[in-house]
Amino acid sequence: MTVRDLVRPADARDPERVAWHLSPAQPLEPLLAAAREVCVAGHGRRVSYSPKAFLPLTQLCRDNCGYCTFAKPPRPEARAFMTEDEIVGLARAAAHAGCREALFTLGDKPERRYRVARDELRAMGFETTIEYLAHVAGRVLDETGMIPHANPGVLSRADMALLRRVSASQGLMLEQGSPRLLGRGEAHWASPDKRPEARLETIRLAGALRVPFTTGLLIGIGESAAERAETIALLAELAQADHVQELIVQNFRAKPETRMAAAPEPTMGELLRAVAATRLACGPGPNVQAPPNLSPDEYGLLARAGINDWGGVSPVTMDYVNPEAPWPQLRLLDAATRAAGSELVPRLCVYPEYVRDAGVAAAWLDPAVLPHVLAAADGEGLARAAG
Helix, strand or coil, X not given: CCHHHHHCCCCCCCHHHHHHHHCCCCCHHHHHHHHHHHHHHHHCCEEEEEEEEEECCCCCCCCCCCCCCCCCCCCCCCCCCCCHHHHHHHHHHHHHCCCCEEEEECCCCHHHXXXXXXXXXXXXXXXXXXXXXXXXXXXHHHHHCCEEEEECCCCCHHHHHHHHCCCCEEECCCECCCHHHHCCCCCCCCXXXXXHHHHHHHHHHHHHCCCXXXXXXXXXXXXXXXXXXXXXXXXXXXXCCCCEEEEEEEECCCCCCCCCCXXXXXXXXXXXXXXXXXXXXXXXXXXXXXCHHHCCCCHHXXXXXXXXXXXXXXXXXXXXXXXXXXCCCHHHHHHHHHHCCCEEEECCCCCHHHCCCHHHHHHXXXXXXXXXXXXXXXXXXXXXXXX
């Protein structure tokens, strides 16, 4: 099988074809070369990243994922939520450091599980976490120059519409498409918001509301090879929709004091195959990302596997979801990108294709958000140099 045979077969999004790409029985180098060729055809030799600040509004969550250390139970005397002044102050410092994206990541609907969350929200004048998030994101947008990207979990249409008024983009990882992982002892046991149908409905609503949306998969959380292939095929199909701005291919990392602390992590070969298979299934157009801090010694290999984006990288805040994995230094990421034959460029949380034309941007962004995004974008829709 040659690289040319791999590039654009008619059945690229067929789960069986994806499974064939994922199989360790197939040579890796032709797969990487084919994925790289498809990527360059769609995106040239630029690989983007988003200079961001990670703003964990709350780490309370009603779910109990077997691999997660981000979600934490209430602690005596500790606040359930960051205050709005804390968030705005952190965002302002990040803006001074050259960041553009205010990434709001938080637990899913903590007020439905914890009384302390309900009480604290009501004391601040809000009924739900989403209402508080929208208020704080609005302040960040208006007062700091940072552009919010909201990652609050499964949303209703009303909640998504509320957040659209204060953010340029939103996101929700599908992770895996198999409901089997909701079973007792599996990765998503006792995690109602990880039901694939609920997450797919949130992705669908984003299209209906014209919200630039990020999604993706998490590999190595107990899915079978066939389930992984089916998830990649499903996401590749979703990525053909014009509102899905990015697919993230993320590898599971085992963390102490979780149910999956002893679970095996995916090998680098598995990750490379998943990235390349995602690119080949998607085709040249969609944006495909792999987080560099989860594979710190292999930037160069990932850059050859079909990605055109590294995701968010922060000079001021850690990765609260993966606290054991520091962000790469930009000079090292730049060097690895150049060694792979590409150029590293900064972007906003919303991708250039939604921004570079003012008329297109007006169709995708709320009128209250649009001027902030246009002020932060250069003529190509990438991030304007700070200062």
